Amino acid sequence: MNKVKTYKSDAFAAIHETMSGMYDAGVIDKKTMHRFDEACLTPVHAFTATEIKALREREEVSQSVFALYMNVSKDAVSQWERGVKKPAGPTLKLLSLVKQKGLSAIS
């Protein structure tokens, strides 16, 4: 974390570089830098079955196509929307990305 990362030019990159510079300059410590990384992440909250279905229908795709984007089976999507299985971990992360940035964010 000592070097300044080579980011694509977006808001996040700019802020991160600024923070990295502050760390390099000794203005903030590693712990703060770590907490900053946490703060930068999109919050990953749980999704209810109906929320997932609403999200998919907002994107106007079928369960099959939605499954393709998420890289899961169509059965998985069906089970999410019926409350049979509850997505977690990386799956929640993907759902959060779609909710906040749209399907194109993960295409």
Place this chain on the structure above:
Amino acid sequence: MNKVKTYKSDAFAAIHETMSGMYDAGVIDKKTMHRFDEACLTPVHAFTATEIKALREREEVSQSVFALYMNVSKDAVSQWERGVKKPAGPTLKLLSLVKQKGLSAIS
């Protein structure tokens, strides 16, 4: 899939809208439209343990921070890089996104 989606203005959106228009006009059928959706997705290939470690080090973050981005435990990242566990499904999708667009793509 009948209506044209309200996309953010990027290349993918433009192409997708064009394709949707072609579908609405009857130029292409549903099957083609579906195959188009597949083609638009970033290919999700498997990752070896060393590839994952190299990817993380390219982004210059620790296993803990990388785990935060992926929304998994730090142990999970460690297991990936040692070949103990092999990520699949949604996890592979996230790794692919990071590889092709950088960590900022999933922040």
Place this chain on the structure above:
DNA sequence: TTTGTATATCGTACCAGGTTCTATACATTT
């Protein structure tokens, strides 16, 4: 009407990925 396609539900069963816990080791920091 009949046929075919696309979509979605339902049930079963299985596998393995991810979690949690603990312990160890090393380098850096204070």
Place this chain on the structure above:
DNA sequence: AAATGTATAGAACCTGGTACGATATACAAA
């Protein structure tokens, strides 16, 4: 010397995701 950050290691557990059918509906075309 003590504390912290990073990474490895192994074990047991749980459940998410997969795969296989079968069923049902809606809609368009033959």
